[in-house]
Amino acid sequence: MTSSAPASRLPVAVLGAGAIGRMHIERIVAHPDVRLSAVADPSDAARDLAAALDVPWFADPRALLADSRDTRAVIVATPNATHTPIGLDCVARGLPLLVEKPIADTVADGQRLCDAAAAAGVPLMVGHQRRHNPILRQARALVRGGLLGRPVSATVMATWLKPDSYFDMAWRRQAGGGPVLINMIHDIDLLRFLLGEVVSVQAQVSSAVRGFAVEDTAGALLRFASGALATLAVSDATVAPWNWDLAAGEAAHYAKQDVDAIFLSGTEASLTLPQLQIARYRGKRGWHEPLTLERTPVHRGDPYVEQLRHLRAVAEGREEPVCSGLDGLRTLQATLAVHEAARSGGTVRLAQD
DSSP states (O other): OOOOOOTTSEEEEEEOOSHHHHHHHHHHTTOSSEEEEEEEOSSHHHHHHHHHHTOOEESSHHHHHHTOTTOSEEEEOSOGGGHHHHHHHHHHTTOOEEEESSSOSSHHHHHHHHHHHHHHTOOEEEEOGGGGSHHHHHHHHHHHTTTTSSEEEEEEEEEOBOOGGGGGSGGGGSTTSSHIIIIIHHHHHHHHHHHOOEEEEEEEEEOTTTOOSSOSEEEEEEEETTSOEEEEEEESBSOOOOSHHHHHOOOTTSOOOSOOOEEEEESSOEEEETTOEEEEOSSSOSTTSOOEEEEOOOOOOOHHHHHHHHHHHHHTTSSOOSSBHHHHHHHHHHHHHHHHHHHHSSOEEOOOO
16 A cells, blocks of 8 residues: 555645554545655654555654655644644644644643744644534534524533553553543533533542542533533543444444433523434423424544545635634643642633633
């Protein structure tokens, strides 16, 4: 298999060839809009993959960027702590970039990257891929079209079991490697995409099951600018199917479950995800009256494939980012507030622009 392709496909380099980087690479080589220009990752596996795909390999991302004549956009899938310095190098070279979530380790570093990209006029996207899923796009259209009336509450579950082997990597047993920043961050971004900005956070975390330094379970209460409230439960130590990843069928390596994991309620109707079930009254209203249940499934689509199409469109100035750097930064801010609220036992209020 080679990555040779017509020149019309946008050449994209991938920095970092771990699990998410390889996922991007697999989709790039088969994509009609982009092609793989180079890979940067110090591992032998990455070197072998680049050789199999007949593209240049670099151990150091900065070496790739210094020799970026055949690259027009970059995907940054390196460890979180490196997102900002590598992202700044991409911006300095005028290369549009998609940074995997989270945009950075800290809000301050994420702000530095956003400010630099804005000052240089370089497009910056953050890889919250759910925003490209047809299910979530339809949910957003329904909510924005007034289906719910006034949004009142949301209940979100991300509960499943990560196998013991998952924790063989030391960073997954340490602070920052738990389900809040790995999993809950996606649900917070999804809620922001549907309901708007988060203004305050309360939370608790627990490591009672595994006893690691990092949490295995967390619960959070989010208040939105509209006044709507959301409760989120996340755990990677439970035998349960209630999470977006298993229910939405985005990735083939998960067995798809026929369940919902997200429940939105409003003054006129309610909506579930990912099944898009709608409950509302067709006549007299009130808890003694029958509710009408409807479901209109949408066609499935790979959000990572759509994200690559969008990356090219943004790089060429034809579309605005679906998840901009500032969007990703606000999601990170709200997610980090979960840990801050759990530590303090109080309410963390988020600054609004």
